[in-house]
Amino acid sequence: MAFELIIFIVFLVIIVVLLPLIFHLKYPELRWRWSDVDFKTITFPRNFMWGTATAAHQVEGDCINNWSEFEKKSRADGTPNIKGNQISGIACDHWNRYSDDINLIRDIGVRYYRFSVEWSKIEPQMGAYNQDALNHYSDVIDKLIDKGITPVITLHHFTHPLWFDQLGAFEKEENIKYLIAFSKKVFSEYSEKVKYWCTINEPAVVATQGYFTGIFPPGKQNIKLTCIVLKNLLEAHVQIYNEIKKMKNGLESQIGIVKNINHFDPWRRYHIFDWALALFSNYIFNKSSINFFKKGEFRVWIPGIAWVHHKNKSACNANDYFGLNYYSHNHVKFHLFSKEFFELKFHSDDTMTDMPYTVYGEGIYRAIKEVSVLSLPIIITENGVADMHDEIRSDYINKYLYATMKSIQHGYNVIGYFYWSLMDNFEWAFGYDMKFGLYAVDFKNQKRELRRGSQAFVEIVNKK
């Protein structure tokens, strides 16, 4: 009996004391002394790809898709899906004003523009393509090239047509074929002029926000579906890549996934439950996808809830570059005796952006390091700050670009950076309240004005 008790105590000590200590040493929470950093030292290689990004639904206006439907509805408890019952509506009217907006990009010396094509406008009914919509994007591409700006197209950025939604969207693996057909159509139209392609924007965000938190359409809360949708989106990327690589211009094109890295650190570094939650969240959100591209295997096991195991060896060769989006770093706290076991925490001295994200420049360095295991060129396809009063934008830009520069100096292969976003726009569940734009937009009259804080970006981009 005494022996068993000793074994039990030793076991407990290992779990409760030793494991947190090992994790603490293995996964340090990187912190730099920013007061010692001189932002004037920020420089980038000559051929670095400087860009800015938008997504169709957030800027174009007049979209009829899964999001526009979601915007009209409320959750079970009566709270509207979009803050303050806002709808995307005409958004920034970018559909009509794209020509002026392209001039705005050129005015600040930026040479790449990442935008998405709206599936619901191009293929409003299954298999029926709208020629006006195809012509529209063709004009956008021509205008960009004419102004010396390289187009970067995202094929799927959170939205899809209603007919695809009614089929069950990415809940069903057999639906992937529709996105492939659409992607092939778009690629055949534009690949003569467009070299850079992003397939799917942030699969883990689509899956977790749509099926775990429920703050994105379809607003479900189902952990098993979260894992299945994530798996299907990753698989869709691989199949799109394989298909369009075989097409004319395929081999010359640069095609990649866009993945958001969202860090989870334990709130209490001595606490085994906080560690378990942090490691688990990192695994689901980040590592399971990275593993898929590294090993050709997607594996999530949540005892009693979900067992999703999927193999596709060609995933290991399904990216020409890795599109990295980076915004957020979270501390997670585990609550043992509550249904709401998962809590996101912030330190009182953290600088908060208007989104529930802190300013943590070191995070982008960590994210770059994390995805570098894939040995692919990395393009930061999105990074930016919501800052209505323009108080922290320049500091944010300096910190995140300093960290990006450091990563390059330390040997990581980062070849581009796209600021999110060109202009204020419809920020999904937050509506128009979040001001990410280099340009502020006055939504009463659609006037755009470069923000003072954006100057930090303009200066670094144009540094000789």
Ligand code: BGC
């Ligand atoms: C998305 C953008 C979004 C941005 C800021 C990214 O997750 O790709 O569409 O606006 O984050 O929240």
